[in-house]
Amino acid sequence: MIGRICGTGSYVPDHFLDNNDLSQMVETSDEWIRERTGVVRRHIVQEDTVVSMAVKASRRALEGSGIAPEDLDLIIVSTFTSEVLLPSTACEVQKELGAGNATCFDLNAACTGFLFAWNTAQAYLAQGMYRNALIIGAERLSRYVDWKDRSTCILFGDGAGAAVLKAEKGSTLPMFTHSDGAKGEALTCFTRPDTYIQMEGQAVFRFAVKKVPEAVEELLKKADMTMEDIDYLVLHQANRRIVEAVAKRLKTDISRFPMNLQEYGNTSSASIPILLDEMNREGKLKRGQKIILAGFGAGLSWGASLVEW
Numbered sequence: 001m002i003g004r005i006c007g008t009g010s011y012v013p014d015h016f017l018d019n020n021d022l023s024q025m026v027e028t029s030d031e032w033i034r035e036r037t038g039v040v041r042r043h044i045v046q047e048d049t050v051v052s053m054a055v056k057a058s059r060r061a062l063e064g065s066g067i068a069p070e071d072l073d074l075i076i077v078s079t080f081t082s083e084v085l086l087p088s089t090a091c092e093v094q095k096e097l098g099a100g101n102a103t104c105f106d107l108n109a110a111c112t113g114f115l116f117a118w119n120t121a122q123a124y125l126a127q128g129m130y131r132n133a134l135i136i137g138a139e140r141l142s143r144y145v146d147w148k149d150r151s152t153c154i155l156f157g158d159g160a161g162a163a164v165l166k167a168e169k170g171s172t173l174p175m176f177t178h179s180d181g182a183k184g185e186a187l188t189c190f191t192r193p194d195t196y197i198q199m200e201g202q203a204v205f206r207f208a209v210k211k212v213p214e215a216v217e218e219l220l221k222k223a224d225m226t227m228e229d230i231d232y233l234v235l236h237q238a239n240r241r242i243v244e245a246v247a248k249r250l251k252t253d254i255s256r257f258p259m260n261l262q263e264y265g266n267t268s269s270a271s272i273p274i275l276l277d278e279m280n281r282e283g284k285l286k287r288g289q290k291i292i293l294a295g296f297g298a299g300l301s302w303g304a305s306l307v308e309w
C-alpha cells in the first residue's frame with residue numbers, strides 16, 4: 001500500500017513583520033536581509049497557538065479530501081514549538097477536529113520534521129496498520145526567537161501546513177531520513193536559562209548545501225530516475241541562497257524549485273506542507289507528477305522523499 005495525498009491545507013497568522021519593521025528592532029536593513037536570505041516578510045502569531053494553527057490547516061486539508069475527521073486513524077504532528085508539552089499537539093488537534101478514531105502523537109525533527117512525519121505515516125500505511133492519515137507541520141518559532149539577535153530573528157516565522165493521506169494499492173516510493181547528533185551543536189534551543197534558537201549560521205548553510213543535493217541524488221538512484229523525471233523539488237524554505245545553491249549543484253533550473261520563503265521566512269517543519277498547499281491551490285500539481293520533498297535542520301537531520309501526485 002502507498003499513502004496518496006488527497007487533501008492539503010495551510011494557515012498562517014495575518015499579522016506580519018516586514019524587513020523594515022525588523023530594522024526598527026535590530027541593526028539590520030531590508031537590503032541585507034533580502035540579499036542574504038530572500039526573506040521579505042514573516043507572519044507572526046498574535047492570538048493563535050500551535051494547536052489552533054494546526055487545526056485550521058487540517059480543516060482546510062480535510063475539506064477537499066473526501067475523508068471525514070472520524071475516518072482518520074492516524075494523526076502525526078511535527079513541532080518543536082508547542083506552548084503545551086502535555087497533552088501532545090496531535091491529541092489536541094484530534095479533540096478539536098472530532099477525530100476520535102485516530103491514534104495521535106507528536107514528533108520533533110526540527111525543520112526536517114514534515115519529512116519524518118511523511119515517512120512514518122507511509123510506513124504505517126504500507127503495513128496496512130492504518131488507512132487514513134493526517135500529517136501536520138505546525139510551528140510558532142516567534143516564541144523561541146531572541147528578538148535582539150539580528151543573526152536569527154530575521155529568519156523565522158509562524159504557520160502550519162497539513163496533508164491528508166489515503167492508503168491505495170501500490171508500492172511505497174523511495175524515502176529516507178538521516179541524523180547526525182554529533183553535529184547537533186550547530187543549531188540548538190535549550191529550555192534553560194533562556195529559551196532561544198541559537199545557530200552557527202554558516203555551518204548550517206554549508207551542511208544544507210552539501211547534504212540536500214546528496215539526499216536528492218541518493219533518492220533518484222533508489223528510484224532509478226534522473227532529474228528529468230522530476231517535476232518539482234519542494235525544499236525546506238530556509239534561505240533563498242540555499243535553494244539556489246542546491247539547484248546549481250544539481251545542475252537543474254531554479255524554476256523547478258518553488259519558493260515562498262519571501263512571504264513567510266523559515267517556518268521550520270511547516271514550510272514544506274505550506275508550500276505544497278499553495279502549489280496545489282494554484283493548480284500547479286497534476287496527477288502523476290513526480291515531486292521530491294527535501295528537508296534539513298537541527299539534529300542535525302535531513303532527508304528526501306519521492307511523491308507521486
Ligand code: ACO
Pocket residue numbers: 027028029032033036037110111112150151152154187199200201202204205208238239242266268296297298
Ligand atoms: N543584518 C545586518 N548584518 C548582519 C545581520 C543582519 N540581520 N546578521 C548578521 N549580520 C552581520 C554579521 O554580524 C557579520 O558581520 P561582521 O562581518 O562584521 O562580523 C556579517 O553580517 C556576516 O555574517 P554571516 O553570519 O557571515 O552572514 P551570512 O552570509 O552567513 O548570512 C545567515 C547569515 C543568513 C544566517 C546564513 O548563514 C544562513 O542562512 N545560514 C543557514 C541558516 C538556516 O538555514 N537555518 C535554519 C536551519 S533549519 C532549522 O532546523 C531551524
